[in-house]
Amino acid sequence: MHDKSLPDDRSTYTEYRADPRALRKHVAGTLRSGNFEYPAYPFRAPPELTEGRTGRHPVVIVGGGLAGLAAAVDFGVRGIPCVLLDDNNTVSLGSRSIAQGKRTMEIATRLGIAERMREKGVFWSKGNTLIQDKLLYSFDILPEGDEKYSAFLSLPQYHVEAILVERAAELPCVDLRWSSRVTGVTQDDDAVHLQVETPEGRYAIDTEWVIACDGIRSTMRGALGIPFEGNRFIEHFVICDVKMNFTFPPQRMFWFSPTFDRSNIALMHQQPESIWRVDWQLGVGDDPKVESQPERVNERLATMFGPDVPFETMFASIYSFEVRRIDKFRHGRVFFAGDAAHQLSPFGGGRGGNSAIQDVDNLVWKIAHVLGGHAPPSLLDSYDAERIPVADENMRLSRRAAEFINPTSAHSHALRNATLALAPGHPFAKVLINTGRLSVAPNLRGSALLTPDEDGWDTALTPGNAAVDAPLGDGEWLSEQFTGEFQLLIYAERLDQIDHAALDALDADAVPVSPIVVTEEGGALTDPRGVLRRRYDLHPGSVYLFRPDQYVTARWRALDPAKVRDAVRRALAGHRSP
Amino acid sequence: MLNSDMRFAAPDDVYQALLSLADGRNERDAHAALAAFALILANHIGEDAVVFEAVAQVQRAFATHPEALLVGTPDAAPESYQVGGALDSLRKVLALKPAPTIPGALTS
Numbered sequence: 001m002h003d004k005s006l007p008d009d010r011s012t013y014t015e016y017r018a019d020p021r022a023l024r025k026h027v028a029g030t031l032r033s034g035n036f037e038y039p040a041y042p043f044r045a046p047p048e049l050t051e052g053r054t055g056r057h058p059v060v061i062v063g064g065g066l067a068g069l070a071a072a073v074d075f076g077v078r079g080i081p082c083v084l085l086d087d088n089n090t091v092s093l094g095s096r097s098i099a100q101g102k103r104t105m106e107i108a109t110r111l112g113i114a115e116r117m118r119e120k121g122v123f124w125s126k127g128n129t130l131i132q133d134k135l136l137y138s139f140d141i142l143p144e145g146d147e148k149y150s151a152f153l154s155l156p157q158y159h160v161e162a163i164l165v166e167r168a169a170e171l172p173c174v175d176l177r178w179s180s181r182v183t184g185v186t187q188d189d190d191a192v193h194l195q196v197e198t199p200e201g202r203y204a205i206d207t208e209w210v211i212a213c214d215g216i217r218s219t220m221r222g223a224l225g226i227p228f229e230g231n232r233f234i235e236h237f238v239i240c241d242v243k244m245n246f247t248f249p250p251q252r253m254f255w256f257s258p259t260f261d262r263s264n265i266a267l268m269h270q271q272p273e274s275i276w277r278v279d280w281q282l283g284v285g286d287d288p289k290v291e292s293q294p295e296r297v298n299e300r301l302a303t304m305f306g307p308d309v310p311f312e313t314m315f316a317s318i319y320s321f322e323v324r325r326i327d328k329f330r331h332g333r334v335f336f337a338g339d340a341a342h343q344l345s346p347f348g349g350g351r352g353g354n355s356a357i358q359d360v361d362n363l364v365w366k367i368a369h370v371l372g373g374h375a376p377p378s379l380l381d382s383y384d385a386e387r388i389p390v391a392d393e394n395m396r397l398s399r400r401a402a403e404f405i406n407p408t409s410a411h412s413h414a415l416r417n418a419t420l421a422l423a424p425g426h427p428f429a430k431v432l433i434n435t436g437r438l439s440v441a442p443n444l445r446g447s448a449l450l451t452p453d454e455d456g457w458d459t460a461l462t463p464g465n466a467a468v469d470a471p472l473g474d475g476e477w478l479s480e481q482f483t484g485e486f487q488l489l490i491y492a493e494r495l496d497q498i499d500h501a502a503l504d505a506l507d508a509d510a511v512p513v514s515p516i517v518v519t520e521e522g523g524a525l526t527d528p529r530g531v532l533r534r535r536y537d538l539h540p541g542s543v544y545l546f547r548p549d550q551y552v553t554a555r556w557r558a559l560d561p562a563k564v565r566d567a568v569r570r571a572l573a574g575h576r577s578p
Numbered sequence: 579m580l581n582s583d584m585r586f587a588a589p590d591d592v593y594q595a596l597l598s599l600a601d602g603r604n605e606r607d608a609h610a611a612l613a614a615f616a617l618i619l620a621n622h623i624g625e626d627a628v629v630f631e632a633v634a635q636v637q638r639a640f641a642t643h644p645e646a647l648l649v650g651t652p653d654a655a656p657e658s659y660q661v662g663g664a665l666d667s668l669r670k671v672l673a674l675k676p677a678p679t680i681p682g683a684l685t686s
Contacts, residue, residue: 131649421639432593
């Protein structure tokens with residue numbers, strides 16, 4: 001939560017927030033219920049204050065947004081003590097990220113929060129794109145089938161954060177410290193030294209590693225003097241969360257040239273609990289400060305919805321955005337993740353929140369193995385090597401959607417409008433309409449941690465892909481089998497064809513490789529419909545090695561423990577063992 | 579006769595390539611680049627009737643959807659706002675038949 005953090009002087013990111021109390025004065029009709037009670041997490045004086053000493057911790061996370069909380073829970077489920085410092089005492093205001101992608105849900109399964117998220121969220125798949133009041137085309141992102149989670153779950157960030165906080169409380173080694181602001185940072189070869197300011201005084205912490213997850217206006221980034229530059233987009237967008245007494249099946253609506261506003265585009269997107277995300281772009285002559293006034297926001301919403309539809313505005317702000325990243329995500333012993341490391345457009349297909357969670361998913365197991373003495377600190381350089389290309393791809397896709405929505409040249413404008421004109425009669429043109437491409441799990445192709453194939457495989461899946469889910473027998477899913485360790489998926493016709501002694505030995509290694517055994521005849525997990533076999537091109541004896549973040553790191557047509565151990569060493573050190 | 583289904587493996591990359599026709603050009607020359615591109619493809623097609631049909635389809639699309647050509651221009655803003663327009667169009671969409679599935683049409 002970077003809401004109250006010091007402004008970063010170099011940042012040109014602007015945001016004007018409407019006062020929520022004033023927003024809610026407008027209630028047309030009888031609708032009157034808050035949907036979400038913002039928790040006030042208490043400040044508790046840590047030992048550093050009560051005992052008057054400098055703290056020593058293996059890991060400190062700065063910032064308790066999606067990335068920070070997910071990192072804390074990930075360390076927590078691994079049994080590694082961590083301290084999280086957040087300068088606020090609640091979850092993020094307004095819904096911010098709302099699309100929790102399939103990959104995020106698979107990570108959430110491992111963190112133990114997927115069911116809690118599912119209970120609160122809504123899955124939707126239908127969307128409509130219009131010009132004025134004419135339907136250009138509709139789409140239905142049908143679930144691909146045979147995967148536990150569909151493309152994404154609509155669940156606002158504040159809910160996800162509250163669930164993560166609840167989960168952290170179940171993990172004794174996670175120490176969430178609210179109302180604790182970092183005011184100073186220095187680092188040397190052995191440690192990072194943090195100064196922390198709290199309602200009950202200041203204290204100091206020495207820590208081996210820091211993950212900075214403190215958002216777009218990151219104070220950590222500012223304190224280390226790291227520039228954050230990229231493309232600034234001049235357009236201003238209004239973003240609101242509106243509770244509306246109007247029920248219909250979940251849909252997404254996107255208008256070019258809406259009839260109810262002078263904006264270039266408008267968007268409505270369903271969230272749980274009768275809340276809608278409503279966005280529109282300000283017109284050329286609109287003054288962001290004027291248009292962020294609660295009366296103006298509500299006036300425009302009333303025009304959208306009409307006089308008979310009661311609504312209550314929960315949150316509204318106006319912002320412009322930039323697409324940018326810092327040069328390196330690792331700065332000595334400090335790692336940057338989420339918005340502190342990279343900023344994307346709001347129409348990026350849910351890349352902001354999802355990539356924040358993917359960042360820490362990539363980083364935490366690596367720090368865990370370094371802390372445990374099982375990997376050299378150089379493993380941590382692979383965080384940059386693996387996540388910077390993903391950030392670049394996200395930024396590229398963000399820029400493309402932004403260019404489609406707001407073309408920056410006459411040529412681009414002509415191509416865009418030609419696409420829109422052709423779309424109703426030409427299926428290919430519908431596909432070219434780009435109002436944001438859905439975030440999917442990235443491929444880590446080319447990473448030095450991966451072991452290249454030595455056998456032939458007849459599947460699109462390669463080392464560097466996140467595990468693709470598949471249904472197993474008895475209602476089990478592959479996505480539920482992951483424990484956060486290295487794991488070896490082994491497939492055989494019969495249980496007695498498997499070298500159990502070799503599997504047991506691997507599982508007993510210093511860095512354990514736990515088996516996921518799937519057989520045709522039973523006695524272990526089964527693949528009754530053959531979906532797993534097809535997706536992974538499994539033949540009897542085939543094995544897949546997954547990293548602790550569920551990425552395929554190596555695979556062979558037969559189990560050879562020496563090769564498995566080599567691949568594990570490679571995944572931990574970034575080079576092949578001699 | 580003309581195939582209008584999506585046939586590209588990476589549609590967004592193709593769109594990006596078309597955008598790049600204008601790189602480093604003024605508006606007039608960008609027009610010319612797009613025209614040159616159309617000429618090359620028309621010749622590659624090599625069937626007069628297909629080219630005539632493509633021309634006719636452009637004419638039809640532009641005549642049927644003049645509003646598309648105004649998107650993002652000052653002329654797109656409505657003279658008066660349609661009160662309740664957002665929910666009206668939502669109701670209209672819901673009255674239509676179920677949305678068809680367009681392979682590859684992923685959007686946020």
